[in-house]
Amino acid sequence: MDLRRDVFQAIADPTRRAILLLLSTQALTAGAIAANFDSSRPAVSKHLQILTACELVSQEQIGREIYYHFQPEKMKEVDDFIKPFRQLWEQRFNQLDNLLSAIKEQKDEK
C-alpha cells in the first residue's frame, strides 16, 4: 500500500470523501460516523486515522468522547494544485477560439 500521507491520498477513496462531506456540516464521533456506512467500525477508524494524518480532520476530546472536525483549509491544496492545469486547458482553448475566428475571417475574405 502507498503510505504517502497527503491530501490527494485522502480524497482518493470514496468512503473518505463521504466522511469529509459528513464532517463538513458538523463534528462527529467515530461511532456516529460509522453508523452512516456499511463498512466495519475498524475500517472507518482506519479512514479517520488517514484523514487525521493528512490533516483534513482534527480530533477534539470532549468528556469521554473524541469528536472529529473537518479542516477545510487543507482542501485548498487540491484546488491550488489543479488550478494551473485547468488554466492550461482554458488558455489552450482560448487560443483555439482566436485561431478558429481568424481562419473563418480568411475564408470569408476569399
Added chain:
Amino acid sequence: MKSSLLFDFTIDKATKTVLVIREFAAELSLVWDAFTKQEILDQWWAPKPWASKTKYMDFSVGGRRFYAMVSPEGQEHWAIQKYTSISPKNNFKFFNAFADKDENPELPGSDWDLNFSEQNGTTTVRVVITNESLARMERMIEMGFTEGFKMTLNSLEELLTELSKQTELT
C-alpha cells in the same frame, strides 16, 4: 473565454480520469482540422508563452505524432501520441506517453478519447484522459502546473492585446 460557450473541467482521482468539455463557435470540420492537422495544432496546443513543436505527425490508425512543449527558455518536454482509432469528424483516440528527445517513451501513459459533435454551428469537443496509474496522473497535472505557472507569468499586456484583437475581429 467567451462566457456563452461551455467549458467543463473535471478531475477524478478515483478513476484516474480528466474530463474536459468545451464548445467552439465554429463548424465541426474546422474544429476537427484544428485537432488533427499538424500546422494548425502547433498554433494553439501549447499555452503561451510555451510553444508546440511537432517533429512529425502521421494522422492514421497506428500512426504517431511526436512533439514537444517548448518553454520560453528552450526547454523541451517531448511526448508521443499513437493513434489507436479514427472515425473521421466524429472521434479519435490515442495513447499518449511522455518521452525523451530520442522518442523513448516513459511508461505508463494515458489513453485519450476525443469526441466531436456539432449543433447549430457550435461544435462540442469532449476529451477524456484516462491514466494508467495515479502517479501518471499526478505527473500529468504537475507538467500542467509547470506550464500553467509559466503561462500566468505571461504579461497581462499580451493578453489584453489578444483580447482587443479578438474584439476587432468580431
